[in-house]
Amino acid sequence: MLRLICTNLCSKNVYLKVLRYDIRNFSSSEHPSKIGALNHVAVAVNNLQKAVDYYREALGATVSEPQKLPEHGVTVVFVRLGNTNIELLEPLGSSSPISKFLETNKSGGLHHICLEVENINSAMQRAKSYGIRCLTEEPRIGAHGKPVVFLHPKDCNGVLTELEQK
């Protein structure tokens, strides 16, 4: 955005005026399409209690109580790491979206990462303009009650990537 403005304007005064506007409204840390923090790394597990025991006992982590989310087909536990969370996902119900993953990955495994954005629509638009496919046409309300969208793993170096509005 900023580069385009600078290239196309020749008047110094106009350039400075637009530059100030640009910095105020779209500073790099607040651009609505720019990714922010890693909200969580999701791990699919066959046995939630076994996974909880591993993180709590063998690694000494703080672990939340299990929470059933029938509308998302998972039971979830958060492993609190201070700067972010590991989200443990166990299938709940016969149509759980992670059952297929566990058929291929018998021991469980890294399922997806979730990155925060200021504005989900701007972030989708930016990703799409670079040829990244979104798995839904519109954002949906995710497991944390916030608008989310998943990006196609084949367009993201094999990584299923969730964008979540802060």
Add this chain to the structure above:
Amino acid sequence: MLRLICTNLCSKNVYLKVLRYDIRNFSSSEHPSKIGALNHVAVAVNNLQKAVDYYREALGATVSEPQKLPEHGVTVVFVRLGNTNIELLEPLGSSSPISKFLETNKSGGLHHICLEVENINSAMQRAKSYGIRCLTEEPRIGAHGKPVVFLHPKDCNGVLTELEQK
């Protein structure tokens, strides 16, 4: 540790003395075997430039310059997420440890997570006491110049897990 001491001591003075010692040396946030922050999530990629373009252009992330690490068989780039990093790994040399992963995962994918610990030896001892296998007998110096050890993914819910001393 703390609970055991409190149960076994009946003298108030001795209890307080030991309690102070315990808090100073083994507070829950500083216990040498307890995991801390997520240092990074590693993503194996076939084409580092393509992966850098995706994170920088399509997602608007800040991305480091590539760094060749011949002793670890990788070229590495860090995607800075504010609270943690994504570490992009491209094979370097014929014996790169991530080449086999990329043979199975043609598009690339989530390779491992790295968790920080205060003391690598204490963390290894704790993990081993719960039956978690370490991939080396002793810690080694990792890509960031710090002592690290990898835990067997089959003991960690299918997740290759690196522990790194802070």
